[in-house]
Amino acid sequence: MTTRRQLLSQSAQVAAMLTTLGFFPERAKAQAANFNAAAFEAKSMPDLMKALNGAQPVESKDITVTGPDIAENGAVVPVGASTALPGVKRMLLLVEKNPSMLSAVFDVSDAIEANFSTRVKMGQSSNVYAVAMMADGRVLYATKEIKVTLGGCGG
Amino acid sequence: MADPMRIRAQASAEKTTVRVLMAHEMETGFRKDASGKIIPAWYIQEVTAQLNGKVVLSAQFGPSVAKNPFLQFTVKGGKAGDKITVSWTDSKGDKRSDEATVS
Amino acid sequence: MNQSKMLMWACAALLVSSCASHTSAPDYDQMLQQVLGTSFRSEGIAKLERLHQDEANAACSRAQGGKLPDAEAEAIQQAALHSVRMPADGKFLGDWREGEKLAQNGRGMTWSDPSERPSDNGGNCLNCHQVTREEVAYGTIGPSLYHYGKNRGVVDPDSPLSRPIIEYTWTKIYNPKSYNACSDMPRFGHAGLLDETQLKHLMALLLDPKSPVNQ
Amino acid sequence: MTMRTLSALVAIAMLSGAALAQQKTAAEAIAEYRAMMADDNPAELFEAKGEDLWKQKRGPRNATLAQCNLGKGPGVVKGAFVELPRWFQDTGKVQDLESRLLTCMETLQGFDASKIIHTPFGTGEQSTIESLVAWIASESRGMRLNIPQSHPQEKISYEIGKRAFFYRAGPYDFSCASCHGQPGKRIRLQDLPDLTGNPGDGVGFAAWPAYRVSSGELWGMQRRLNDCFRQQRFPYPGYTSEVIIALSSYMGVNSNGSVSVAPALKR
Numbered sequence: 001m002t003t004r005r006q007l008l009s010q011s012a013q014v015a016a017m018l019t020t021l022g023f024f025p026e027r028a029k030a031q032a033a034n035f036n037a038a039a040f041e042a043k044s045m046p047d048l049m050k051a052l053n054g055a056q057p058v059e060s061k062d063i064t065v066t067g068p069d070i071a072e073n074g075a076v077v078p079v080g081a082s083t084a085l086p087g088v089k090r091m092l093l094l095v096e097k098n099p100s101m102l103s104a105v106f107d108v109s110d111a112i113e114a115n116f117s118t119r120v121k122m123g124q125s126s127n128v129y130a131v132a133m134m135a136d137g138r139v140l141y142a143t144k145e146i147k148v149t150l151g152g153c154g155g
Numbered sequence: 156m157a158d159p160m161r162i163r164a165q166a167s168a169e170k171t172t173v174r175v176l177m178a179h180e181m182e183t184g185f186r187k188d189a190s191g192k193i194i195p196a197w198y199i200q201e202v203t204a205q206l207n208g209k210v211v212l213s214a215q216f217g218p219s220v221a222k223n224p225f226l227q228f229t230v231k232g233g234k235a236g237d238k239i240t241v242s243w244t245d246s247k248g249d250k251r252s253d254e255a256t257v258s
Numbered sequence: 259m260n261q262s263k264m265l266m267w268a269c270a271a272l273l274v275s276s277c278a279s280h281t282s283a284p285d286y287d288q289m290l291q292q293v294l295g296t297s298f299r300s301e302g303i304a305k306l307e308r309l310h311q312d313e314a315n316a317a318c319s320r321a322q323g324g325k326l327p328d329a330e331a332e333a334i335q336q337a338a339l340h341s342v343r344m345p346a347d348g349k350f351l352g353d354w355r356e357g358e359k360l361a362q363n364g365r366g367m368t369w370s371d372p373s374e375r376p377s378d379n380g381g382n383c384l385n386c387h388q389v390t391r392e393e394v395a396y397g398t399i400g401p402s403l404y405h406y407g408k409n410r411g412v413v414d415p416d417s418p419l420s421r422p423i424i425e426y427t428w429t430k431i432y433n434p435k436s437y438n439a440c441s442d443m444p445r446f447g448h449a450g451l452l453d454e455t456q457l458k459h460l461m462a463l464l465l466d467p468k469s470p471v472n473q
Numbered sequence: 474m475t476m477r478t479l480s481a482l483v484a485i486a487m488l489s490g491a492a493l494a495q496q497k498t499a500a501e502a503i504a505e506y507r508a509m510m511a512d513d514n515p516a517e518l519f520e521a522k523g524e525d526l527w528k529q530k531r532g533p534r535n536a537t538l539a540q541c542n543l544g545k546g547p548g549v550v551k552g553a554f555v556e557l558p559r560w561f562q563d564t565g566k567v568q569d570l571e572s573r574l575l576t577c578m579e580t581l582q583g584f585d586a587s588k589i590i591h592t593p594f595g596t597g598e599q600s601t602i603e604s605l606v607a608w609i610a611s612e613s614r615g616m617r618l619n620i621p622q623s624h625p626q627e628k629i630s631y632e633i634g635k636r637a638f639f640y641r642a643g644p645y646d647f648s649c650a651s652c653h654g655q656p657g658k659r660i661r662l663q664d665l666p667d668l669t670g671n672p673g674d675g676v677g678f679a680a681w682p683a684y685r686v687s688s689g690e691l692w693g694m695q696r697r698l699n700d701c702f703r704q705q706r707f708p709y710p711g712y713t714s715e716v717i718i719a720l721s722s723y724m725g726v727n728s729n730g731s732v733s734v735a736p737a738l739k740r
Contacts, residue, residue: 032200032201032215032244032245032246032248033201033244034201034213034215035200035201035215036215039215040215040217040218067509068502068503068505068506068509069502069505070394070499070502070503070505070506070662071506072503072506072507072662072663072686072740073686073687073740075221075222075686075687075688075689076221076222076510076686076689077221077506078225078506078509078510080227095219098219099183099185099219100217100218100219102217102219103216103217103219103220104214104215104216104217104220105214105215106212106214106228107212107213107214108212109210109211109212110231111206111209111211111230111231111232112211112212112228112229112230112231113170113228113229113230113231115228115229116214116226116227116228117225117226117227117228118216118220118221118224118225118226118227119220119221119224119225119510120219120220120221121181121183121219121220121221121222122219147394147502149394149395149503149661149662150362150364150384150395150661158518158521158522159518159521160518161513161517161518161521163513174512174513176513176515176517176518178515178518178522180689221689222515222689223515223518223689225513225515227513284629284632286629286632286633286635286636287636289629289632289633290633290636290637290640293633293637293715293716293719294637294640294716296714296715297710297711297714297715297716297717298707298708298709298710298711298714298716299708299709299711300708300709301708301709304643304703304706304707304708304709305708306708308642308643308644308706308707308708309642309643309707309708310642311640311641311642314646315641315642315646318641319636319639319640319641319642319648321639322635322636322639322650323639323650323654323655323669364661367643367644367645367706368703368704368706369703369708369709370703374644384661385660385661386660394498394499394662395499395661395662396659396661396662397658397659397660397661398657398658398659399651399652399658399659399660399665442651444644444645444646444647445646449644449645449646450644451644451645
């Protein structure tokens with residue numbers, strides 16, 4: 001048995017190791033037809049936008065990112081992305097300091113609102129981004145910092 | 156076989172809020188087991204949702220989505236009795252599909 | 259299995275003699291010893307011997323959170339005070355940066371930890387104490403240690419004026435029972451949880467004017 | 474001596490303002506996080522599975538658990554959880570939910586209980602039990618704890634549990650009471666219920682079993698207390714061992730009257 005903190009530090013080491021080797025386990029394992037492996041391996045916003053054919057992102061007040069200021073546990077952090085703007089093609093949720101920054105992609109159809117919530121893992125305190133990719137090619141984002149705290153008992 | 160999802164779909168005046176819990180490990184491929192061996196990555200990669208048989212959402216998850224994933228989205232319109240179907244495919248190619256009735 | 263049985267018999271034998279005076283009500287203390295003996299097993303570094311209590315722990319357990327009689331408390335505190343060994347080289351303060359790492363580190367001595375060596379142990383301070391202004395995830399079982407040295411007027415830790423508070427602090431970390439017979443705090447020096455160098459780092463964290471504790 | 478006391482007092486007075494303000498923000502932020510997590514507890518996934526497992530024919534005898542007596546008669550699940558641990562005539566023992574399930578799995582389904590006792594948590598039949606306890610607890614959600622003390626063995630279990638709760642030992646000199654013996658304390662940012670009394674509706678004993686966010690697993694009381702002893706730096710308590718059941722009796726009876734919210738969501 002290992003503690004969570006050991007796992008976290010190990011995962012960071014392993015992530016660094018895999019990065020230097022240029023090896024990503026998920027690429028070989030992509031089974032789903034529409035899964036964009038390159039996007040989920042991106043380490044930076046430019047890499048991510050390249051993988052998704054997106055323009056340079058611009059911060060926008062029209063985009064909302066939700067999440068707690070402090071997460072009691074990085075293993076489960078509730079986050080959300082939404083906008084009332086018309087013409088949204090896609091919404092993304094990103095965690096800047098995770099080994100790969102992209103957490104989830106939502107394709108927006110006419111039948112649904114551009115408003116999604118999920119729960120993500122965070123290895124450490126980080127900025128979290130909600131990104132909206134618009135039909136007109138613009139890429140807009142909002143960001144907020146979420147602090148991840150160390151736990152006591154059972155941590 | 157994967158365990159069933161928990162899907163709740165509730166209609167209000169103009170929209171239907173859908174909340175889904177999926178039973179899945181969401182292994183990142185970065186963790187080690189007790190003996191120090193890396194636990195291979197294994198996670199849901201694609202999620203689709205249908206309203207009365209018509210696809211309304213397709214989403215992709217990475218390994219950083221938390222274990223036993225939660226997803227909430229909002230369907231425009233929708234009324235009690237409508238069918239919401241949620242399906243996922245994971246990195247091993249396993250699939251699961253469950254249906255709920257809008258209340 | 260064998261070990262647990264042996265312990266059970268040892269405990270039972272002990273208790274028969276020590277509890278001979280109680281007769282009427284069920285002897286719950288003896289029952290507890292039997293239950294402990296059959297319930298636990300050694301796992302990893304956490305051996306069954308850990309269930310053994312010294313006199314201080316036995317007395318504080320019996321008190322069930324209540325106050326010990328003055329004489330009993332005094333005896334425990336005196337014995338604890340005598341157990342304290344001051345640093346061999348007379349230097350009390352190490353590196354507060356290392357001290358901060360130890361304070362954050364809550365690991366050590368569980369059955370899932372690799373060894374009982376001090377190098378595998380943390381100080382666990384943040385579990386119970388506030389230490390710096392920046393770290394918000396701190397416990398409140400113990401008092402806040404923020405501004406510990408500053409509040410006690412420690413400007414120059416090497417000055418003779420600082421000596422009493424330096425020795426008090428060392429003693430408190432080494433064996434907290436020296437000042438409070440049933441203190442909740444582990445006996446970091448006495449129990450061999452941290453070595454002398456590590457204790458000095460914690461001392462520096464608390465008392466070095468440059469430490470974030472005193473900012 | 475007086476100087477030191479005085480300066481300490483002044484320091485406390487000066488400190489409390491700033492410390493309090495910061496504490497409140499962190500506490501508020503954590504409250505916000507917990508509120509965001511309150512609905513859609515993944516424990517529901519385990520509840521659904523547990524109900525299924527209860528009704529499934531399983532084990533060497535290919536039988537269901539439908540005739541399992543959890544204390545309120547064969548097959549009665551509703552309300553059973555809030556009255557455990559209790560004394561059972563057929564086994565002559567005080568049993569908590571998990572030890573009782575072991576009895577049923579052995580007598581009805583033909584499983585080897587001693588084998589399950591040594592199965593690691595979260596694997597094999599242990600994970601079956603985890604789902605079962607999630608469902609069984611959920612069938613008493615909203616009911617008040619009402620753990621009996623009428624049988625002499627139930628009283629003995631409570632008294633042993635009380636003494637185990639205060640038993641200080643191990644390299645850290647910890648007992649359960651080191652963390653859970655006074656109200657209003659925290660370890661890191663986690664609130665510590667005072668389990669020597671009744672900590673209130675849905676707190677402490679009234680919250681377990683629970684979905685553990687940190688491991689993404691469903692923990693029963695056995696596993697919760699097992700991990701307490703690990704953190705206490707004690708040796709390893711056996712699954713369904715008497716010390717765990719006695720502690721459950723102590724904490725459970727202390728919590729009588731409080732509303733059970735189990736399975737809750739925990740850090």
